[in-house]
Amino acid sequence: MEVPILKQGAVLIATFQAALSDADLNQLRMGLVQQVVKFRSRAVIVDVTAMDVMDSFASRTLREIAHMIRLRGAETVIVGIQPEVAFAMVQLGLTLEGVATALDLEEGLAYLNEKFKTTS
Amino acid sequence: MSVGEIRVAINSDQDIVSARQKGRAMASELGFSSGDATLIATAISELARNIVSYARKGQITLKGVHGSSRVGIVVIASDDGPGILDIRQALRDGFSTSGSLGLGLPGVRRLMDEFEIDSQPGRGTIVAVKKWRQ
Ligand SMILES: Nc1ncnc2c1ncn2[C@@H]1O[C@H](COP(=O)(O)OP(=O)(O)O)[C@@H](O)[C@H]1O
Ligand SMILES: [Mg+2]
Numbered sequence: 001m002e003v004p005i006l007k008q009g010a011v012l013i014a015t016f017q018a019a020l021s022d023a024d025l026n027q028l029r030m031g032l033v034q035q036v037v038k039f040r041s042r043a044v045i046v047d048v049t050a051m052d053v054m055d056s057f058a059s060r061t062l063r064e065i066a067h068m069i070r071l072r073g074a075e076t077v078i079v080g081i082q083p084e085v086a087f088a089m090v091q092l093g094l095t096l097e098g099v100a101t102a103l104d105l106e107e108g109l110a111y112l113n114e115k116f117k118t119t120s
Numbered sequence: 121m122s123v124g125e126i127r128v129a130i131n132s133d134q135d136i137v138s139a140r141q142k143g144r145a146m147a148s149e150l151g152f153s154s155g156d157a158t159l160i161a162t163a164i165s166e167l168a169r170n171i172v173s174y175a176r177k178g179q180i181t182l183k184g185v186h187g188s189s190r191v192g193i194v195v196i197a198s199d200d201g202p203g204i205l206d207i208r209q210a211l212r213d214g215f216s217t218s219g220s221l222g223l224g225l226p227g228v229r230r231l232m233d234e235f236e237i238d239s240q241p242g243r244g245t246i247v248a249v250k251k252w253r254q
Pocket of ligand 2: 166169170223224225
């Protein structure tokens with residue numbers, strides 16, 4: 001299953017589907033980093049609203065994506081973690097330490113706008 | 121009394137997704153809240169991933185159980201893989217032989233109400249977990 005990546009100005013938006021396999025996640029990791037390089041993006045928003053489960057593999061992959069993108073000088077924001085998914089993550093002991101999160105796409109974009117305004 | 125049983129062969133990362141989807145569907149059918157169905161699906165994802173990562177193949181069995189006064193779901197992950205040398209160690213948060221997060225087994229234990237594990241080095245591993253409907 002492909003993850004659509006949308007380019008909106010300096011921001012890339014990747015929208016996760018419900019049933020992403022490990023292979024899809026690995027592919028996304030490479031794809032996103034390549035596109036950040038190609039478009040000289042300043043930020044990536046990963047929208048996980050549709051994700052049914054965030055297990056240890058998925059959350060580790062998200063953390064790795066955020067770290068790789070930070071090494072490119074860009075920012076990652078994870079948006080749309082559903083309350084039930086968040087609860088399961090807490091039980092599992094998963095954290096997205098050091099990765100910015102926002103309620104939804106709109107809030108994610110607002111956060112980035114604010115951030116770019118103050119840094120540029 | 122058992123109400124239906126589903127067996128999902130686990131051979132690849134794709135099967136992890138289908139096992140957890142089937143588990144969520146069964147949990148919903150049994151009347152679990154969608155929050156609890158998410159906890160169950162997450163536990164299945166971790167157990168199925170361990171099969172793929174450490175034993176390469178195995179199976180997940182899903183069963184509804186009707187106790188005298190309550191309804192539950194049983195998830196059994198079994199494989200004939202290398203087994204676990206030290207189960208106590210494997211159940212500790214952060215312990216991993218593969219450099220991953222080491223939260224699968226201890227996390228599943230927290231996600232579910234009952235947890236049993238049986239593993240013999242060289243013979244395989246069985247993890248059986250249960251969650252009761254609230
Ligand atoms: N089905 C299995 N077969 C063999 N070893 C396993 C199995 N499941 C878990 N293990 C062992 O237990 C350890 C802890 O598992 P887990 O808590 O899921 O963490 P992780 O998978 O991140 O290492 C694994 O690193 C592995 O050594
Ligand atoms: Mg694991």
